[in-house]
Amino acid sequence: MSLLGRVVDFDDARGDGHFAFDDGTLLYFHCVSIADGSRTISSGARATAMRQTGLQGHDEAVDIRPIR
Numbered sequence: 001m002s003l004l005g006r007v008v009d010f011d012d013a014r015g016d017g018h019f020a021f022d023d024g025t026l027l028y029f030h031c032v033s034i035a036d037g038s039r040t041i042s043s044g045a046r047a048t049a050m051r052q053t054g055l056q057g058h059d060e061a062v063d064i065r066p067i068r
Helices: none
Strands: 003-011 016-021 026-030 046-053 059-066
Touching: 016 046, 016 059, 026 059
Parallel strands: none
Antiparallel strands: 003 016, 003 046, 016 026, 046 059
């Protein structure tokens, strides 16, 4: 289930950032988690995302879809 939130920060050079869900949960995300395939997103952008356990066992934001 996708939840609303916003991109807190995104580093183009590293290809990662943090996503804050509206409930206050802050999670890491990698650029491959941006659903439109662009591999970049603006800090502060409103979006929907899902929470999923990543390869290292930590929760991450995935399937990030900017709200246009």
